Amino acid sequence: MTPSAGSVTVIGLGPMGQAMVRSLRASGTKVTVWNRSPEKADAVWEFGAVRAGTVAQALDAGEVIVLSLTDYRAMYDVLEPVVEHLPGKTIVNLSSDSPESTRTAGAWIRAHGGRFLAGGVMADSNGVGDSAAYIFYSGPRDVFAACAEVLRPLGRQEYLGEDVGIAQLYYQAVLAMFLPGLLAFEQALAMIDRSGESIEQFLPYAQRSMGGMADVYAAVTAMSSSGGWRDIAHLRMMAAGAQHVVQTTTAAGVDTTLAYAVRTYWQQALTETERTGLPVSTFQLLRGDVKPAT
Ligand code: NDP
Numbered sequence: 001m002t003p004s005a006g007s008v009t010v011i012g013l014g015p016m017g018q019a020m021v022r023s024l025r026a027s028g029t030k031v032t033v034w035n036r037s038p039e040k041a042d043a044v045w046e047f048g049a050v051r052a053g054t055v056a057q058a059l060d061a062g063e064v065i066v067l068s069l070t071d072y073r074a075m076y077d078v079l080e081p082v083v084e085h086l087p088g089k090t091i092v093n094l095s096s097d098s099p100e101s102t103r104t105a106g107a108w109i110r111a112h113g114g115r116f117l118a119g120g121v122m123a124d125s126n127g128v129g130d131s132a133a134y135i136f137y138s139g140p141r142d143v144f145a146a147c148a149e150v151l152r153p154l155g156r157q158e159y160l161g162e163d164v165g166i167a168q169l170y171y172q173a174v175l176a177m178f179l180p181g182l183l184a185f186e187q188a189l190a191m192i193d194r195s196g197e198s199i200e201q202f203l204p205y206a207q208r209s210m211g212g213m214a215d216v217y218a219a220v221t222a223m224s225s226s227g228g229w230r231d232i233a234h235l236r237m238m239a240a241g242a243q244h245v246v247q248t249t250t251a252a253g254v255d256t257t258l259a260y261a262v263r264t265y266w267q268q269a270l271t272e273t274e275r276t277g278l279p280v281s282t283f284q285l286l287r288g289d290v291k292p293a294t
Contacts (some may be wrong), residue, residue: 003128006030007062008150011055011078012095013040017068020094020154023129027153034058036078059085064147066093066154072097072105079109087113090147094119094135094154095264098172106139106164115143118164120171123155139168165234166265187249187258194252220283226273226280232273238282258259268292 013035025047034052041051052058102118109116123133133155160166192202242263249259265282272280284290
């Protein structure tokens, strides 16, 4: 298996696909593109990408085909009508979806004679190709090894293993931290703003509060491997703290949905610990090991 060095087809030219084309072209890679809405291909002409007239032509143009689509459903919409062009191709799907969708897609591509790799891009479109950008990959090791060089301009590579679903598992796990974290920050901004304070003045304190998170993650990971953080004094303090956040958001007139959801976990861990006489952590609740009494 020898994908032609320095030649890639990119299908899907949203902000992410366009950024990938830019980065590949900057490294001298020959790039062929196709997008459902043809006008988006105009945006990457300036980078020197070749525009394919049809999906079939885009597949025929090279051996490594990068997909950057909204989700995996879009992959079937694009490839199903042209499956006879898949044999010998390596489909590298860098779209977001669930691990299970990824595994099903891998089997589907292989059943049509193609090879398959999945990836999760850990950068926003502006950061593609930067030193901080990286991509989780998973799938057959030989397929990854054959494509690694030509995909390198897209970002640092974190190959996670043969199970094609793992890249999306890690990607979605990071997103599971990022999405509530972003909402939590906006909740804090709303509390400050609603209270007549300056959110700009608050910003450096918010940033400072992130400084110690790497150590907190390490400590929580160590505790989670033996059931989680569950000493009663800790649970009492956290449940009380979460209650104070509910009171403060309520008083400020800020939406309290998030604050109540957070409080629920700490309060349930404390209640279950007191009810059963056995320590129960929020990690056990989230993992589904302990179902709180209703
Ligand atoms: P967009 O939703 O902007 O673009 C998606 C692309 O998918 C477009 O080219 C669109 O075509 C195409 N598409 C969607 N549905 C279909 C369909 N049914 N048939 C054919 N083509 C379809 O997404 P982004 O470019 O922002 O992101 C692409 C992927 O990368 C997503 O999975 C996203 O989660 C992931 N990602 C994005 C990041 C970002 O910063 N943007 C960061 C990290 C990951 P058309 O132009 O015709 O609508």
